[in-house]
Amino acid sequence: MSQLPARRPRFRLRKWFAATGWRHVIGIVFAVFCAFPLVYVLSSSLNPNGTLLGSNTLFSKVDFSNYVNLLFNLPQQPFVAWFLNTLVIGLVTGASTVFLGALAAYAFSRMRFAGRRVGLLTLLLVQMFPQLLAVVAIFLLLNAISNIFPAIGLNTQIGLILVYLGGALGVNTYLMYGFFNTVPASLDEAAKIDGAGHARTFFTIILPLVGPILAVVGLLSFISSTSEYVVASVVLTDPTRQTLAVGLYSFISQATSANWTLFSAGAVMAAIPPMALFLYLQKYVISGLTAGAVK
Incomplete structure (x- = not known):
């Protein structure tokens, strides 16, 4: 053979x-x-x-x-304070965006009221204009608020968080709205028959089922708020209240004293929180990004 x-x-x-x-x-x-x-x-x-x-x-x-110089030897450039400020602003902004966006998305998805479709389109259209265009208006508004409520006005972290919330709620609400529509409405009807109201249905039934999109929105909001520079540089003028994006720029802002290697060390350390949060939420992020587009 x-x-x-x-x-x-x-x-x-x-x-x-x-x-x-x-x-x-x-x-x-x-x-x-x-x-x-x-x-x-x-x-x-x-x-x-x-x-x-x-x-x-x-x-x-x-x-x-x-x-070592970043952490201990630069009192005029408090890197540790910038790092903590960034964590606080990012975490509070992310958690608030998730909570408020979920409430709005649940209302648009489950309730029928006058102006519902127009409201959704308005949220989407407003996000087409970048927040950079409103920097002057934001500065004047916070400056006027400082005269009445100094705690939420100019040069306050709470004021910056409120500005971030106003810019993030629109697109995130629309993103979560698409995911909420994938949850069967029969669950709401069954809960209503058992005597549950909208609040109990939302917190005990709907929220556990939409965990992936909550993780996605929280992660995106955290990354955008911790890396944003323009608005933060206008709102926060006190060096001890600034974020990493604003503070690290001081290392390279002057041509005669630019220290790029020190800036690189700060950039490496600034990348640790977003990377750690992404790795922690990775399993939710993958499913959330894919399922949110299906209606």
């Missing part, structure tokens, strides 16, 4: 590359492209020279003096 000729390895390699191999190549290229800036910033943060030109060779010097 004659044996069949063995397939050539080159043929099998071509077949694999034509089927799925090219996807792996593209994925590796994009992974390297995305990871290189992160690796370069990490390498710069470990270089004590203070300039980016001295950090062209990756990890040529490994020194943690930049991190």
Whole structure:
């Protein structure tokens, strides 16, 4: 009996590359492209020279003096206070956005009232205009509020949180509205038959079922509020109340004293909270982003 000729390895390699191999190549290229800036910033943060030109060779010097200076040796630039301010503002903004957005989305999804469709469209259209266009109006409004209620006016973290809430509720409400529509209305009807009101139905039945979209909205709100610079730089003028985005800019704002490696060390530490929160909510984020678009 004659044996069949063995397939050539080159043929099998071509077949694999034509089927799925090219996807792996593209994925590796994009992974390297995305990871290189992160690796370069990490390498710069470990270089004590203070300039980016001295950090062209990756990890040529490994020194943690930049991190020590950030935490202990810069009283005029309180990095720890900026870090704590950012955490407080981000967490409060994220939690408030989730709670208020969920209430609004539940009302639009389950209740029928005059102006419901117009209200949804208005929320969506208003978000088409960036918050940057309203910086002057925000400053004048908070400055006027400071004369009456100083606790929520200019140069207060509560005032900045209120500004962030006003800019985030629209798009997040619309996003959660699409997810709420995927929850069967029969659950609400069964709860109503058992004597439950809207509040009890919302907190005990609906909220546990929409956990993925709550995690997505909370994560996006946290990231946007902790990385925002323009509004925070206008509202917060006291260095001890500023956020990381505003405070770290002081390291590179002056051309004669720009310390890019110190700025890189601060950027690496500033990336820890969003990364930790993303890893914690990852399983909810994946399901929330996919299910929220299905109606």
